[in-house]
Amino acid sequence: MVAARLIGPSLVVLSIVLILSPRTYSISQSDALLKLKRSFANSQALESWVPSSDPCSNEASWVGVVCYNGIVTGLRLGKMSLSGKIDVDALTEIAGLRSLSFVNNSFSGPIPEFNRLGALKAIYLSGNQFSGEIPAGYFSDMGSLKKLWLSHNKFTGTIPSSAAHLTHLMELHLENNEFSGAVPSIDVPTLVSLDLSNNQLEGKIPPSLSKFNASSFEGNSGLCGEKLGKECPKAVEQPPPVPNTTSAGGPSTDRGSVDDQHDGSAGSRKKIIVVLIALGVVLLTIFIFLIIRMRRRSKVQQDFNVLGKENASDPIQKDVLETEKKEVQLSRKGMGSSRKSPAPNVAKGSATCDLVLLSDEKGVFGMADLMKAAAEVLGNGGFGSSYKAVMGNGVTVVVKRIRETADGKSKDEFDAEMWKLGRLKHPNILTPLAYHYRKDEKLLVCEYVPKGSLLYLLHGDRGPSHGDLNWPVRLKIIKGIAKGMGFLHDELRSSGLPHGNLKSSNILLNSEYEPLLADYGFSSLLGTSHVPQELFACKAPEAAQFGGISPKCDVYCLGVVILEILTGKFPSQYLSNGKGGTDIIEWVRSAISDGREAKLFDPEIANSISSFPEMEKLLHIGAACTETNPEQRLDMREALRRIDEIQMEEGAETRTIDVSPQFSALSLQEGYSANSG
Incomplete structure (x- = not known):
């Protein structure tokens, strides 16, 4: 017990000293990669890894190295x-390392000590x-x-119990080993x-794994359960232990046994106390570490958190497609309180009842005007x-409520971001007109565009207006x-995602x-944990x-x-549940490799086009972009x-392309079957 009392405080002090001492990295990340390369027996594939060069250079980046902001x-x-x-x-010298992939190589021996890299999010x-x-x-x-x-x-032994306690685990693949x-x-x-x-x-x-298919467990002859259609044998009940008795049949009163039990009990208590002290030290260490980590976390470490929640809801917006054609009055709770009517001739940039105007091109209006307006719900x-x-x-x-803004984003920071967007002027950019900021409510006001979204015209309306989407119009779009x-990549080039949600x-x-x-x-307005969920660029x-x-x-x-515009297909990439749409990237890639480009185009433009070679060039550009x-x-x-x-060739000879029936116009059911999922 005396030793425990001495060891406990010492461990606490030592832990605090170790945590408070900032970790230093003795070599640069390029030197660390070169050191890693030297440990490989066959590294011809890494010829681009050379000294005096930057592994993250845009001009000559090192093969196999993934970088973000250098x-x-x-x-x-x-x-x-x-x-x-x-x-x-x-590898421990590379501070920002978050994922490792060594698949399909010839490494052998026990698993390396990757567990020393506690920040890793993916190991392949x-x-x-x-x-x-x-x-x-x-x-x-x-x-x-x-x-x-x-x-x-060729891993053997039992599946590590610690793998079952990874609280953020999304993918676990252990197939074709020798685990027992x-x-x-x-x-x-x-x-x-x-x-x-x-x-x-x-x-x-x-039972916790019952949601997975039988294929996840096949090839294990010793496994049983309803999932495999194989009944498990019933456990054999063991008889209760027989109490130790004397030869006369009475209970043993051997003094030595009683003393042994007492000594054993005392020893057990000592062990429990030592364990509790050690546990307290560990918990205190973790607590201090978390506090210091939160205080010292750099912007880079925050950016790396984009591998956060990945169980996002479908990113496809239901704006025009599921319009509820009913009039609703914008509630005071939803639109903020109106303290007074806006004063006439309010200057641009001033607050009119907590509504900040970024532009007066559409006139001067305030929160009171929005409160009085009847509105249609465009979607969620x-x-x-x-x-x-x-x-x-x-x-x-159009008034958009921004649900998830950056954690801790102050009003000044929010104002600065809004003004940056409000200054953008370009014929192909919808510049916001005004915004409203409150801690629990943010609104963005933009001009209403009557014709609606490209998604709606491509997939939601097969009427006369859809016929206007001929090849010249699609090229123009x-x-x-x-x-x-x-324009956005020039004006917002300091952002990792200038658009982020195209x-x-x-x-x-x-x-x-x-x-x-x-x-x-x-991307700068959303909390780090929400960026992967809300922005399509994170797909x-x-x-x-x-x-x-990156851009x-x-x-x-x-x-x-x-590819969506050229094929008329609804991309499954817009969905997160894997139901509905077409894997447009793989479909196009496969067709190009087989020389079947002509079969890809939307029938409404493929049967009568003036410049098929130009369409084909654009298709290849789309493939190169993906x-x-x-x-x-x-x-x-x-x-x-x-x-x-790419230019439209006027007067070019009309050419007819053979399009098989299986590539007929996309039905709404095919494009949006996932919305009900």
């Missing part, structure tokens, strides 16, 4: 014939020759881990992908509810989108079919898998829109240059 965030070293040792010491080791048992507590200090792929190796023993109960709501097939597991499948989109309001002066606006994106529902068309980009620049492969947000995510979104690897993807400047080069 910081290495991930390594994707799959299929590079690498072998030898993975130098974890070198599939397709190697790793073997041996993984310690039960291997993942205890990896609370951020979300994706763990160890499949197609029981399947642990993994009661983690975030887990959406599981594969334990082809191991040597046995026993009953835990990614950022919040939207209303169409017709005010007394005849001006029609794509060029306008490109010009708007080029999709057909956020592209509005005026009476001349000139596109107006909306819902841009919100880009590098962002969804590794958290690598190239906008390029990915532009490519999806181009490359999975951002290093192989076009950058925005190059994409815009190529789009600008």
